[in-house]
Amino acid sequence: MMVSVLIAPDKFKGSLSADDVALALERGLLEGAPHARVHRLAPADGGEGSVAAACAGRFRPETVTVTGPTGLPLTARVAVDARTRTAVVEAAAVCGLGVLPYGRTAPLTATSRGLGQAVRHALASGADTVVLALGGVATTDGGAGLLQSLGAVLAREDGTPIEPGGRELAGLRTADLAEARSALAGVDLVLATDVDNPLLGPAGAAAVYGPQKGATASDVRELDDSLGAFVRGLEAAGVPDAARLARTPGAGAAGGLGFAGMLLGGRVRSGADYFLTLLGADELLAGSDLVITGEGSLDEQSLAGKLPVALARRARRQGVPVHAVAGRCTLPADRTAAHFRSVQALADLTDEDCASDSALSARLLARCGRTLADRWIG
Structure with missing residues (x-):
């Protein structure tokens, strides 16, 4: 038989x-x-390989040039399915540990800015469902880079934008997410991840995943303090749900990209289950x-x-x-x-x-x- x-x-x-x-x-x-x-079958769980897994099915790859985790230009791929108007954007391919120049970690300064640029490319391709595959990143910036590249205003006391990286989050004094939220109006934003960590504290993004990104013990404390200040700064600037979202399971995914995605109206889904269904x-x-x-x-x-x-x-x-x-x-x-x-x-x-x-x-x-x-x- x-x-x-x-x-x-x-x-x-x-x-x-x-x-x-x-x-x-x-x-x-x-x-x-x-x-x-x-x-x-070669599925994925929301980390590295998510675009490849999607392209093993009915998706096709598209190339996009974005800002890498250390600010240098980077060529990455997103997966697009024109029939369902769905795009998969893989954080690891844009701001991941695997794309750090010469493998040199930058735990305090790495940025997620390129992810927003990849999302904009997906939207320009006609996607009305965007899957952010969250995992394997080099960043712990709370998703600030993603928000800024989608049009959010995150500024210091003097009105200048906060600089890239988690270290700079504590300087936030002014925030306006209206343009970033408008960019995703009518878009189903799926946050595919296999972790349920909150943003802050001993189970948070910095404490659990910071050491994997090269953070020392003092770096972890600084990053967690900065993320906490970021949340408080957002609330003081008129984002009333920031603290609640920071406590939500999955907010700590991918250095806080889960948190930023939630601020934009995204919904957390099991990365493994999502891609198993997709394939x-x-x-x-x-x-x-x-x-x-x-x-x-x-x-x-x-x-x-x-x-x-x-x-x-x-x-x-x-x-x-x-x-x-x-x-x-x-x-x-x-x-x-x-x-x-x-x-x-x-x-x-x-x-x-x-x-x-x-x-x-x-x-x-x-x-x-x-x-x-x-x-x-x-």
Whole structure:
């Protein structure tokens, strides 16, 4: 009997793209079960690879030149679907860690200005639904750069615009969001993210994600203080919902871009679920006998609804068993059993650092695919 297998992993960050992971798993699976019919899907969760995931479906890429995170010009892509008038704008491609010149972090001064320029391009292409894929950014500026590039007035005491970066937010004295909100009037703004952090405090944008962007302990304190001053400055300048939105889950996504998106009327959606729906995962699940998914690190954050768990929940509703492959797994078996029939971790197969060795990761993934074929397909 022909067995239908859906392979739909997330990326293994720093090692392999989602498509590379799927290809390696497929190679091993077909070695052990050459009769299997395999469908590959390379979804995203709102972070890096979101535009590529959209373009694997019916979207087409468009190139746009924007201001990069350190102020230098940058060429990025947005994904546009003319039929549904939807555009996907990926923050990581515009102001992400991966596009920093020479990889040099700038935690206090990096800006999200280019994201607003990419949004304007999407609107000029005719989009009336704009999906902001929020993740993987180098910025912690509360989305101030995004707001300014859409026309918001964010000024200091002397009337000059506040400078780029999170450090400068404390200088805000005058704010007017009218033009930025007008630019998005009638637009469905979707904030696709897999995090539910608020903007401020110990679970906020600076404290949790600042160190990943090169922030020292003192930088984190300065950034959190500046973000707090930004919120208070907005309220004092006549934005009455600023404090409430800052406390809303998802406001701390992408260095506060979630907060800025909410100020513009955006609604937070699970990035994983959004892209699974966008790419027709339910239809593929309906025709599958077995699913293989995974990500670089299967951990507590995964259980909050990241891609593998989001896919497993959908598969469970259709009675399809799901198997997971991860770079590493820090969860005990009783925590994974509710979602996955089996879990394999590359870290258990080698003493080497496969996270920084893409070739080794690919070989081990193929080995995992073969193991799945031998044990579960036969």
